[in-house]
Amino acid sequence: MKHHLSALRHRLSLLAPGELHTALLALGGSQMDMYAGGLDMPTIFNEIRQQLQHAGVNNRADYEAFLATSGGYGTVVLSDTSNWILRLAADKEQYIHLHPGRYSPHTFRVKASALKTALAYWIAAQHQLTTGPLLEDLNRLRKDLRLSPLRSLRESGHILEIMSLLGCAGSKEI
Structure with missing residues (x-):
């Protein structure tokens, strides 16, 4: 925090x-x-990036397809057990919108x-x-x-x- x-x-x-x-x-x-957990922002971003890459998400089109399979949003769990919600951002270049999950650990x-x-x-x-x-x-x-x-x-x-x-x-x- x-x-x-x-x-x-x-x-x-x-x-x-x-x-x-x-x-x-x-x-x-x-x-x-x-979020009030112990992970700093670079660690959060890196863990999410790694999970997306593991899921085959390497660009905006991949990300849109990834979100479409789960109703327009995704959920990832980080190393500290916190849950993060992924959505599509309006920005063309920075298209990943994320925020802590509701009632997630460490929030x-x-x-x-x-x-x-x-x-x-x-x-x-x-x-x-x-x-x-x-x-x-x-x-x-x-x-x-x-x-x-x-x-x-x-x-x-x-x-x-x-x-x-x-x-x-x-x-x-x-």
Whole structure:
């Protein structure tokens, strides 16, 4: 997980606060599974690439045929027992879309609104834009993201848990 969070923090650190809203819209409005296992991204990609090559998938046409045999998606299991879902991406050159499987080993479910809030707080903290008590800062950021306000920190455990994973200092202020 450490590898993935540092990559995420690096990408976020490149954003200006004004770019945050647009970047976070890509997270959607539902739930997602986040991988928390010990494999780093190059290892994940290499293991998936090896499995696809073993299945005879060497190009986009092969990949489309591979997915067609299983209803438009595929599943691979990696060395750490995590399950990954493969779909066809819209990009012509990078045509493999993958994400952790639902309830797969080494994953956890996260609500998009909680993740957006935690990421917005992390960016704000990096730019010294957190100004008041944690609940006030979170609600100001949620308003900017067009999310409903939080009533209390005690009822926001999911957000605080994600903030803690991101290494947000304010996540311990309950």
